Each structure stands twice: as structure tokens, then as C-alpha cells.
Amino acid sequence: MKVERAKLSWLERLYIPSILNGFKVTMRHFFSWKRSGVYADKQSDFAAKTTMQYPEEKWPVPTGYRGAPYLVKDVDDNTKCVSCQLCEFVCPPKAIRITPPGQSGEVDREGAEKMPKEFEINMLRCIYCGFCQEVCPEEAIFLLKDYAITGESREELIYDKEKLLSLGGADERAYDHHVQDGVDEGIKKWEKKTEDAKNQPAFH
Amino acid sequence: MPEFLTELLNNHAWLMVAIKVLGVFAVVMPMVAYSVVAERRISAFIQDRVGPSRVGVPWTKIRLLGVGQPLADGLESFLKEDFTPGHVKRVFYWMAPAVSMIPSFVVFAVIPFGSMLGMQKMVIADLNVGILFTFGIVSLGVYGVVLAGYASNSKYPFLGGIRSSAQMISYEIAMGMAVVPVFMLAADPTWREGLTVEWKEYLDGTGLLNLSSVVAYQSDSLFSWLVFKQPIAFFIFLIAIFAETNRLPFDLPESETELVAGYNTEYSSMRFALFFMGEYAAMIAGSALMVVLFCGGWTLPIEGFNTPAQSLGMGVLHILVFIGKIAVFLGLMIWVRWMLPRFRYDQLMNIGWKRFLPVSLANIILTAIVLWAIA
Numbered sequence: 001m002k003v004e005r006a007k008l009s010w011l012e013r014l015y016i017p018s019i020l021n022g023f024k025v026t027m028r029h030f031f032s033w034k035r036s037g038v039y040a041d042k043q044s045d046f047a048a049k050t051t052m053q054y055p056e057e058k059w060p061v062p063t064g065y066r067g068a069p070y071l072v073k074d075v076d077d078n079t080k081c082v083s084c085q086l087c088e089f090v091c092p093p094k095a096i097r098i099t100p101p102g103q104s105g106e107v108d109r110e111g112a113e114k115m116p117k118e119f120e121i122n123m124l125r126c127i128y129c130g131f132c133q134e135v136c137p138e139e140a141i142f143l144l145k146d147y148a149i150t151g152e153s154r155e156e157l158i159y160d161k162e163k164l165l166s167l168g169g170a171d172e173r174a175y176d177h178h179v180q181d182g183v184d185e186g187i188k189k190w191e192k193k194t195e196d197a198k199n200q201p202a203f204h
Numbered sequence: 205m206p207e208f209l210t211e212l213l214n215n216h217a218w219l220m221v222a223i224k225v226l227g228v229f230a231v232v233m234p235m236v237a238y239s240v241v242a243e244r245r246i247s248a249f250i251q252d253r254v255g256p257s258r259v260g261v262p263w264t265k266i267r268l269l270g271v272g273q274p275l276a277d278g279l280e281s282f283l284k285e286d287f288t289p290g291h292v293k294r295v296f297y298w299m300a301p302a303v304s305m306i307p308s309f310v311v312f313a314v315i316p317f318g319s320m321l322g323m324q325k326m327v328i329a330d331l332n333v334g335i336l337f338t339f340g341i342v343s344l345g346v347y348g349v350v351l352a353g354y355a356s357n358s359k360y361p362f363l364g365g366i367r368s369s370a371q372m373i374s375y376e377i378a379m380g381m382a383v384v385p386v387f388m389l390a391a392d393p394t395w396r397e398g399l400t401v402e403w404k405e406y407l408d409g410t411g412l413l414n415l416s417s418v419v420a421y422q423s424d425s426l427f428s429w430l431v432f433k434q435p436i437a438f439f440i441f442l443i444a445i446f447a448e449t450n451r452l453p454f455d456l457p458e459s460e461t462e463l464v465a466g467y468n469t470e471y472s473s474m475r476f477a478l479f480f481m482g483e484y485a486a487m488i489a490g491s492a493l494m495v496v497l498f499c500g501g502w503t504l505p506i507e508g509f510n511t512p513a514q515s516l517g518m519g520v521l522h523i524l525v526f527i528g529k530i531a532v533f534l535g536l537m538i539w540v541r542w543m544l545p546r547f548r549y550d551q552l553m554n555i556g557w558k559r560f561l562p563v564s565l566a567n568i569i570l571t572a573i574v575l576w577a578i579a
Binding site: 019022023025026029030050051053 | 246248249250251252253254539542543544
């Protein structure tokens, strides 16, 4: 196949005009202090650049992002988990380990039925699949926004109950993270699941 | 200066030379380091990035716009594993980085980087054949690259080595031819008659091919700079320097996109860093040559800057002027690298042999005709 080449004029073949044009273009970029649209909501010293200054600047985590799984508390600051161990069973990489309260069944408040003695998630094993969040009948565990899980030893990255609860915080955080903007109807996971189940074709 | 020191220096001329060598080395090495930083920062800015901006004072949060980067890079190179692949030709493999780095530093020997500092002329070797020496040394630069390509004993470095041998030899011819008109003007014995006493004293005993003589030729006004008198020669010389230092648009020996990393593919750690430093030292040497030959060396067409220094302060200022001019050319070389794409190999050869060589020859003839007409 013969490729048709554009016939260059004498001036074009000197390359000098295009080289000068190149100087112009690179110069414009060099002095471009205009914000790039990518991180438009961030204000920083390097306002013109596309580079995100990572530890200081962070990208906005989208709603529904599956980050690290944490335990959440209810509005009265109580542990929601009832140690049913469904998440432990469903966890594909076996990252969750729950120590149930045993026969004594100690609880820290009145009216609570049962709660885990210890709840550990090994963040090195976790694959962020979100099954634990799916399966939890109490809406006690949620995949929140954290994506940079770092530590200096393996032991450090096995998060215990206390740490998971403090990182998870109150219910609102999970609530905000999983509810689409502005629509205030709560998480109501099981109501939605029931609806979904009803809408499915029945097997007979 | 104490008595014994003066005596020591007077009795041992080599001591002064050694001091100058160390001095030049102490200035050129940081320049190499910081031109690397400049390269990375400028490239980043041109591409709307930030570049290395973090390394400042160690163990503190002071960043100083990344000026600590060369230290970190150097340390990194030293701490990396110096890996020698099993298939290389060992002796040549070990020699090549040194062979590529030494010529770029030796060029500085004949370059007048300042006028006077005390009673010392600021040039390491005041050779009367300065420019010829320079070309001789610059041609040696190709050996490092070719040797590295050959010694690596693998395809891509070998191709890189072959390309560089052809490229550098081709462009040396154009470069040499481009400089001839410069000396047709500057090596004319008559203009020296009109020089001031200081200049005559300064140039006493030097020949007409001496680089200081070229500087003197360009000292009296801006338009006596040879870049204005010989623009074609300057243009060809500039591009030949790009080709000689393997910079884009002539970086065919390296050409990452085709040859992995070209001649230095098989090198790692400090050996790679030596190639790297050699490349940047060659850039600085090339810029220094351009400054001396075309842009008036250490002079400026301002009172005080156009004659050899009478005081220590002026001497230092002259050196700073020289470094400043080099910095301008370095900036240009870096800028161009991030602007132009690489030439194809046949285009490279065409430009070298079919364009620049005839044009530089024509320039010689043109200059000769003009000189003859004026005479």
C-alpha cells in the first residue's frame, strides 16, 4: 500500500516555523497556572498542575465506595453487633474472627442480647468484597471510605473490636456513605432486600 | 597570602593547576547534579506536572523546592546493587562508563571560564590549539557509548552503540566545519592591534586559535559576538552539540521507545549514574563551548566586564557571568528536549550529511568572499 504523504512547502521543510510554534506551546504550558479540571475542588499551592500531592491532598471518595470494613455504633453509641458470626462465615478470605461471649453472655448494657467478646478483622486478608456488610442482619458492619491501610507489622494490621468501633464511629458515617445524596430514608437494608426478593420470579 | 604559600605556588606550577582542576570539578559536579533537577522540574512544568519537589533538608520538613534531590539520587545510586549481567564482556563493560564520562570533563581543561583571579588566568590549560584539542576530546566521547554498546553483548545496547557511532561522527564533521568561519574572523591577526593594554597583556604569548583570543575578539560590543556575525555557523554548531550530547531530538543511541534504554540498558547503580553524569557534563561542556565561541565567553558588553579583571571581585563576577551564560544554554537544551520528537534515523543522517555539511561549507565560502571583499 502506498501512503500518500502531504507535500510540504519549502518553509515547512525548514521545520523552523513548527519549531518556533513548539517553543510557544511548551512555554504556554510552562507558565500555565490555570487549574486543571481534574481536581477542581482542591485548593493548593500547585493549583495549576494535574499532579495530586497525595498525602496532603486526597481524592474524593465516591458514595458507596467499598473501603475497609469497620464496625459502627448506633445513635446511642452502643455496639450494634450481636455476635451472630454470619460475617465470619461468609467472609471468603477468612479475614474476620469473632470470639462469641460464650455461656455467660456478658453484655455492657441493659436490653442487649448478645455481643462479641472480641471481633478481629485481619486487614491483610480482607479483599473488600463487602459480603460482611451484605449479610449483617444488624447493619453493624460497613465498608467505609478508608483505602490506605498501612502498618509496620502484620500484627498491627489485625484490627480488634475497639479499633474497629472507633474507626467506624457512629451510625451516621455509614449512613452518609451509603445513602445517595440528600435522600433521607435510612439504610433500611432489609426492607430493600425484602422488596427485591418479592420482585424476583418465584420458583415452583 | 602568606609568604610560604606564595613561594610554594611559585616553585610548583602544577599546584596551581591542581587547584584549578579541583575548583572546576567542584563547580561542574554540582552543575551536573542541578541540571538534572532542572531537567526534571522543567519537563514536569512543561507537562503540567510538579516534578521532584519534596526532598529538602534531610530529617526535617523543609523542602526548598526539591533542591535535595541530587543528594537523594546520588545516595540511591550508591546503595543500589551494582549488577553485572553474566553475558557482558567484563573489561569493556567496566571501562565504558569511565570512558564516556572522562572526555566530557577533559573539555573543560581548555575553556577560559573567567578572566583573572589574582594573578592566575582562569583557564586550566592555556593551549594555543585550544579548539583543536576540544574537537579531539569531543570525538573521544563516542568511544564510551560504543564500548558500552559492544560490551553489553545484547541487541538493544548494541544497536544504540552503532547508532551513536554513526551519529556522533557525522555531526562532528558539521560541527568542525561550522567553527571554521569563526576562526576565519577571530584568527585574523590584524584586529588584535586595536586592543586595550589590559587585553594585550592578558593575551600575551597566546596564539590566534587560543580560545581566550576568541573571547577577546567578541569583547567590545554585543554585535561583535559571533552569534550575530555568524548566525548560520551558530545554528549548525548548536544543533551539532545537541547531536553530540545525544539529546533529543537526536537521542537515537538511547531512544527509550525503541531500544529500551539504548547503550546503557545493561547498566545499573553507579555505573548507570556515571553515564548519566557524563551526559550532563557533556551538555555543560557543549554549552561552555558555545558560550566561548559564539556568545562572548565571560565578557559582557558593559564597562568592567569587557576587559580582564583587575581585582578579585571582578574576577569572580566574570566567572559568574560565564556560568550564567552556560545556564541559559542548558535551559535551552532542556526546553528543546521536551518539545521536539525524535528524528528517524534516515532523517538524522540526511540532516547531518545533506543539509548541515553543505550549508556549513557554503558558509565558509561565503565568509571568505565577504572577508575578501572587505579587504
